Amino acid sequence: MTDAVEFDSTTFRRVLGHYPTGVCVVTAVDQDGPTGMVVGSxxxxxxxxxxVAFFPAKSSSSWPRIEQAGRFCVNVLASDQQLLCRQFSAKGADKFAGVAHRVSFLGSPILDGVVAWIDCTLEAVHEAGDHYIVLGRVKALEVDRPDKPLLFFQGAYxxxxHLP
Incomplete structure (x- = not known):
């Protein structure tokens, strides 16, 4: 008996794409200013x-800046913030251009219009394949707008x- 059925990364993504995820923007401020990255994990x-935890790719250019800051804020996006999600997903762009936000208790950006935010200090980072497991200790959190969250499912937002 074998330990696993063989499959490729395309099959892996296709199957796991059947599990919906919420969409968040993790923000922080380092010596170069505000930074942020989209996470669905x-x-x-x-x-x-x-x-709390999230799982940035080792190839992320934003994660090292967030790690260096030692603190971050998880911004839970609302269903009408798809354009904001795309802006923070763009590589090399000024992700905060035209983005209204305020500063959290720990100094990280809280994006305007998010469903909720969770302000954290960096607790631990563990390697996990081609990603990291990042643990954050929650220091403050709040629901800003009790609205529908943005979801990602089968490659679409x-x-x-609610079911009747």
Whole structure:
């Protein structure tokens, strides 16, 4: 008996694309100013202590700046913030151009119009294949706009709908 069925990365992405994810922008400020990156891999980890996690790619150019800052804010995007998501996904662009925001308790950007935000200090970073597992200790959090979150499912954006 073999340990696993063989598959390629295309099959892996296709199958896991059937699991919807929320869309967040992780923001921070380092010596060069504000930075941010889109993540679809955010999760709560622990209530005591309050910990969250996200999983940046090792190839990310934004992650090293966030790591250096030692703190970050997770901004949960609303369903009408798809353009903001695309702006923060762009490589090499000024991601904050024209983006209204305020400063969190820890000094990270909280983007205007987000559903919720979670302000964290960097707790730990672990290697995991071609990504990192980043743990953040939650220091402050709030719901800004109780609205539908932006979701990513099978390669497209959408929103949540309650069942009747």
């Amino acid at each position: 955010f999760t709560s980890v622990s209530l005591d202590p309050p910990l 959408g929103e949540f709908a």
